[in-house]
Amino acid sequence: MIGTVFRSEDVPVEDRFEYWRELMDRTIAPSDISSDYAADFWAEQRLLELGPVTVWPASFLPMRFRRNAKLIRQSDPEEYHLSLVLDGTLGLDHAGRTDLYGPRDLWVSDTSRPYDVGPPDGADRRTVTGVGVEFPKSLLPIPPDRAGELLGRRLSGHEGTGALLSGLLTGLNQESNSLRPSEAPRLGRVLLDLLTAWFAQVLDTEAELPPETRHRAMTERIRAFIRQNLHDPELTPPVIAAAHHISLSYLHRLFQEERSGQTVAAWIRDQRLEGARRDLSNPALHATPIHVIAARWGLPRSSGFTRVFRTAYGTSPKEYRFRTAGAAK
Incomplete structure (x- = not known):
């Protein structure tokens, strides 16, 4: 198996939210995390470490993540974060864009810039389910100014390479119990290649990618086509x-x-x-x-x-x- 699992049921009720906050600070860039349901909190998370890439499928009661300039000065892992929403709705305010994201929507954020992620106004207790991905900005072979054009945009996981990426992320969670630790670095490379190819496709810069990245991304698209x-x-x-x-x-x-x-x-x-x-x-x-x-x-x-x-x-x-x-x- 690749990864570890957190279940709030394994922690005393009075300690659950604080334990979750500490876990999130170790998983993502430090944020101010709050929830209207902190007193009776529920969450589940699997943490998959795939070389330099971290994937964390999770379900949780509505909460808010705020990262401001002070937190950025205190600690910045210099990573990009990708979110895939599978169920529920989340709002994001980041890099001058504000939008709502529902099932099969994706967004990209930058740990070096402030963000505010949380439920929309008037949201009820409905659980949010999704997959988060953290990866170093230095591993993305796309100029930062071009990558910055993607920040905060609502991107589709319904079609093309976005759908392939969504399928890979959900499949990693479903198959994690049968995956071997020796497979983790390869899966991390596959995921990075798909992310890179997808970003370049959205930005219309595919011709600028390294040949090996294009080849590996094409191979993964072909494998997905064969499976289907x-x-x-x-x-x-x-x-x-x-x-x-x-x-x-x-x-x-x-x-x-x-x-x-x-x-x-x-x-x-x-x-x-x-x-x-x-x-x-x-x-x-x-x-x-x-x-x-x-x-x-x-x-x-x-x-x-x-x-x-x-x-x-x-x-x-x-x-x-x-x-x-x-x-x-």
Whole structure:
């Protein structure tokens, strides 16, 4: 597992809000944090340290974060902060912009500038859920004056690279229990590349990015496209290359440059097999025929599925389902 978890239920009621404030001061740039619900506070947070990048999925009762000039003089980690709102509404006053943010909205802030984040006027006790990201400004290969154009803007996590970024952030939280610490630095690099590519896309400066950043971001976009289309048996390298307006040779080169060294076809096969394996071990799908599960993952030929499954996992799909069903009892 990557990361640690905080639950307010694990702390005595009278200490919960103060404990949360101390945790937030260690997670983000020091802020003045207040809440109308401090006396009966509730929050949950997972802290994921991915190399120099910190990701913190959290849910909490409405509160306000204020960072003023005095706090900046006292301590400035010189970081950018990205927020993804998943549920609820937050307002932000930062860098001359004031706006409200709802589900799948994102914003960027700078720890070297004052900000005021909190619930809108008249908000009730509704819990706010989202994901925060902290990363050093020095790691963003975009000039500070250009990056400053993004501060406080309401950006969309519904489409394009913004949607891919939102999916990665929510996926990190969902899969954190199965992630290994050795994977943390790589995931941090992937996240930074996506952030950089997204910022450059919004600012129309993609051509100015380092080639390796563009390549890694393109690879992650391709992987997301493949995951979304694994059910299609016609998903092949030529189809993938055409969908991304790149040559087939460039597609193969992107995957060859990855440390895993897998070909595109091998990565597609492994993702399909892993999806089928998860479904075969799911008690809720025990009555679903094996060939139906295989077809859902783009593997319509039963004999071929059995052969590649046995090669990958050392047992047939039927034997694997029987064994996992027995272990679950």
